[in-house]
Amino acid sequence: MTENEMTFEEAYRRLEAIVETLEKGESTLEEALNAFEEGMKLAQFCAEKLSQAEARLKKLIKTENGTFHLEPLE
Structure with missing residues (x-):
């Protein structure tokens, strides 16, 4: 299995075994x-996979007028 086909979990398990x-x-x-x-x-x-996942995380922010929007997680 190449790295392109490998999931984070598979790579992490293999790393633990090593x-x-x-x-x-x-x-x-x-x-x-x-x-x-x-x-x-x-x-x-x-x-790299963790960095990509972190970039996808968002937080839900309630505005003063009661609506919500997404902002990047800091």
């Missing part, structure tokens, strides 16, 4: 480096 594997310390150097590289890519992917 961290767990690396914390065990049982990987060869090459395996650890490959896992670290994949983990960094997944972390960046997750950060």
